[in-house]
Amino acid sequence: MTTDLDARPRAQAPAPRGRTLREQEGRAGLALISPTLVITLVVVVLPLAWAIMLAFQDARLINIRRTGVFGNYTLENFSYVMSEPGFWPALVNTLVYTVAGTALSIVIGLVTALALRDRFRGRTLVRASILIPYVAPVVAVTFLWETMLNPQYGIVNTWLSQPIAFLSQAKGTFLGVEVPVALLTVIAFEAWRYFPFAFLFILARLQALPAELDEAAVVDGATPTQRFRYVIMPQLWRIIALLSVLRFVFTFTKFDDVYLLTGGGAGTEVISVRVYEFLTARDDIGASAAQAIVLAVVLVGFLIVYLRFFGGGERD
């Protein structure tokens, strides 16, 4: 799109006086974009640089004024946070939570998009209902889940023969297998809250697919599952790949959901909750920043691996 615009000869820029007009345009462009740049610079880019600096310094709120650009840099924060007993389990939790939450939300979103693809009576209403979990404030929905799953008066537990403490029980047995109850609940929450996001993207793509291919497959005698497998799915891979990246990135660093549901207890602690705990409860800014940096680096590592393996095929 941008290249099109650039290549197009401009009516108001005739050749002889083109340069000055072009210069004017460039100046106007910079002037108009500068408020945007200034706020992103001040509130995002500079703080990021500072966060990286803090990760390499011994910083606490009490001595923060003594740390500076030329402070004492050290790797101590990193060795300290990585040797903490809770760190590696939290990293594993983060991974499990992210991969499972991402995959589930996309699968449910795909099924939903296929079910709502054709018109039927009341589709608008069903669609609206499906979007609410995603739109509603996270604090409200986590409180709703807590209430519904409460072991004493939660409605879900009145349907069960034996109440389950979904959000405060680390381990339980299900059909004789030991399962991490709270972690699974948090993953279920993630899938429930974000499948509408996947649904919206996949439905938009489904409705933009040319009908001819599907019709040709019907004429050729392909059954519905064959059409799904060989006609529809190949056209959806791109959007599913994009969704996987987006959901992975967002979930991997997500704080609100786990913090509000379990506070990081019962075997659900993820790195972002640890970052918050170190920042506020322990007042150890350096260690907090170091964990956030580790989280970001691991995330970037995953993205690079992902793009290596899947990025090439995507462009075809």
Place this chain on the structure above:
Amino acid sequence: MTRGMSRDRFERALLRGLKPLVIAFLLAITAFPFLYMVMLSVRDIQELILDPGSLWPRSFTLDTYANVLGEQGFLTFMRNSAIVAVATVAATLLISIPGAYAVARLRFFGRRQVHFLFLAVYLFPAIVLAIPLFVLFTMMGLRGSLVGLILVYIAQTVPVTVYMLRNYFETVPQSVEEAAAIDGCTRLSTIWRVVLPLSKPALMATGLYAFMIAWNEFLFALLFLVERRESWTVSLGLSQLAGSIEIPTTVLMAGSVVLTLPIVIVFFAGERLLTEGLTAGAEKG
């Protein structure tokens, strides 16, 4: 041939049967919790404890709402949230309209790189930013003030809104703008008189998006405002009170309804605009 036909017929029948089940299941998991939220907010706590399985309240009461709005201070929280959300929307539009116009129409140094910056900010983890901003705001004494929070929200929404608006501005025919220029409009008055009136749907969508972010956000509100109860937003207020044992769950459910309702109304008022704007943008990227 006959085997193929029968498989086809079997699959069609199966899917025809499965579809209503899937739709019913989806309705059950999405609509039911929110209906339950409303049902719980209009009954007395005693009723919930005695009969937790009942769906329909035996006696309706609105005392829960009176309690949560008055005694628990949700009216103040709503005022704070409204201030934050409206200020965020106004500032976001003010900043992103010229920015989006520049990216859509003008050739300037670094125009291509701007996209990368925006994508990076969009994907950037808030938890990493939370640390330096928390420290900075503590040092500047900005903690507890809504201004700092608004600044953060603007920075978080602007990259996306510039992107949404740019996509729309590009669909405004250039010839209309040229006509305005010939009629003597300066660049700013062209934006004001020609581009903006033509972009009303996109402006609506952008405003709604910023409003939803500002109203729903939790992490920064928690970090910046938690020590000053009188500046809590609704989200923060509910999360803080949810832990206390003294406040009945049904009263807090009324609080959840108060928190959720504005956003659901706003979303469905502009739903078409919003979902089209967001997914159209995403498909291109």
